[in-house]
Amino acid sequence: MNAVTAIIPCFILSIPFWSQDAQSFLQKEWIETNGLGAVISGTAGMANTRNYHAHYGLINKSGERITLVNNLEVNIIDSHGKTTSLSSQIYPGNIFHPSGIDHIKEFSSQPNPRWSFELGNADIITKEIIYIRNTDKVIVKFKLHGKDTYKLIVRPLMSGRSYFGIRKSYYPLSFPPLTVLHEKVRFHWxxxxxxxxxxxxxxxxxxxxYYWNTFYPLTAQRAEDPLENLYSPGEVFFELNANNNEAFLVFSEKEESLADAKSEMQNEILRRNKRALKIKTNDPRLKLMAINSEHYRFTRIDGKKSILAGFPWFLDWGRDTFISMEGLVLMMGEIDEAHEILKNFATYEKNGLLPNMFPTLGSIPVYNSVDAPLWFIYTAFLSLQYGNDRTRFRTDLWPTIKNIINAYIRGTLYNIHMDFNDGLVVAGEDQVQLTWMDAKLDNWVVTPRRGKPIEISALWYHALKNAIDFSNTNGEVVDKNWIIAFELIQKNFEKKYYSFEKQHLIDVADAYDPQESSLLRPNVLYALSLASELISTNVALKTLSAVEENLLTPFGLRSLSPKERNYIGRYEGNLHDRDAAYHQGTTWAFLIGVYLDAKIKWMPEFSQNNLRKELDALLEEAMNFSIGHASEIFDGDSPWRPSGCFAQAWSDAEILRIAYKLNLWKYSSAK
Known part of the structure; x- marks a missing residue:
């Protein structure tokens, strides 16, 4: 039995697996990012299981992710002529070639992905890969630990395509030419x-x-084309022995010296180790997740900082950024970075709305979100609590907050407006998805939620409450419409959302579709946490009981109760089938945060030890799949298979946030 190991200063985390079970290697995915939007990833078993896996990719001048080197084929030959494979690819029929997966002794994810292989006679060779932060440089290093002489042969396998695509054919297309230089090769595209x-x-x-029909099994599971043809222009030969025991490959857009690359690798590892030492916890799972939180933080090509929503496919989204901010940025002591992210988003404010998403890293944003502006206000006031810099808050964020509130009161795009009868926000129009339950296929909005969604009302109340308080302390005259709205919400919130028939809070008040008027969804938890003073104890406990009975799973909360007729318990199949299930029963990991917020608020007698146990399944999952990251979603039905993004920002952020609240970890900003 061998081990997957995460080596971090002060402790070693080991996860055992049986070496003959290739699946245990392949389900463990590693990630490396450069802080500029580029990402490379793969499996502990070295074979790529997704078309997104790669050894080298970068951001082009248009802000698009590009995959250049998909993998490396590596073989090593000893002095007796014995060849050992140090790599693997998968082909149709679940055929592995070469057989490097069988020779792995150990895999480590920290401070960067590292494999060790047994060569016989007690000799070992290691391979490691690292993306140098804030550069376009990936370094691969092999190091011999032994006495024999070996010939190492490394062949790059390439596609040269969009990160989101797949390469089907080259012939008769000529592949881009190359230029052979001293200690480097330049590839022209x-x-x-x-x-x-x-x-x-x-x-x-x-x-x-040419390598035909490389097979990606996880791409196949999504009913997408799983076969890719790769090209290799040649190979690099290295002679390794006790006196000359290191081999390097350096992938970069610019010409770099090998000596500089070695130094940069050492400095990057040192930087990571120093950062890891600042994360204090007795739980190695939380430590690893906190370390990996850096993967999501990046600078866009326009120079503005943001948060990537998830890997492998999501870029930066408004609501995801704001929900993730506390756990990934503020709790890491990065108060200035959090402010910069908020300030940058504020520049995109239009008609009181903020971007729902940026389709590519440098493109025009999309504004179809009623909750992103309200999450912006929530996070802005949260950042003020952490940083307590009222001057820059007033200068950089306060004008945008006022614009948002005033736009919601008078009305803006997508029929977003305040109802002056009850103070609640109305949102929605045909064929537009506006909340986080945003699945849409062609003209079909799966969960339209037109009307007055409960989390929007809770966020709206929270925004008004904080804005009125800041105005008062800032010496401003409070807008009378803010006071009217605030008082109306106080008067009407519970009566609008509590169903005497269902005996719990409902998801959408005054729903455009009557079938949505009485559904039980996890959004009710935001009312119990953000607008708790508007909810009576009796209603809160009944709602919390209904949530625990119908929505709670070991990995988060279902998006819809199994008792509802539209419930779908498995997230699988083609895009249509997956979108149909996405918010109709699928379990979402990030909702564990607001659930435990409500639990702490309304059931203070619940022991902290029991609260901690609610995180255990997610933390264990984070070690068994994407090492140190939590998945985006799980099936609604047992055994709750993980799916969606294998690393999701708000999943990690909410686990870290609630664990911080439970005093399970902290970040020391001391030098």
């Missing part, structure tokens, strides 16, 4: 695909090979 260099300390030999 068309305008959409950037040229890049591969530096090395070996000997390059040009020899074209």
């Amino acid at each position: 068309d305008k959409a695909i950037p040229d890049f260099y591969m530096g090395h300390n070996g000997i390059w030999k040009s020899q074209e090979l």
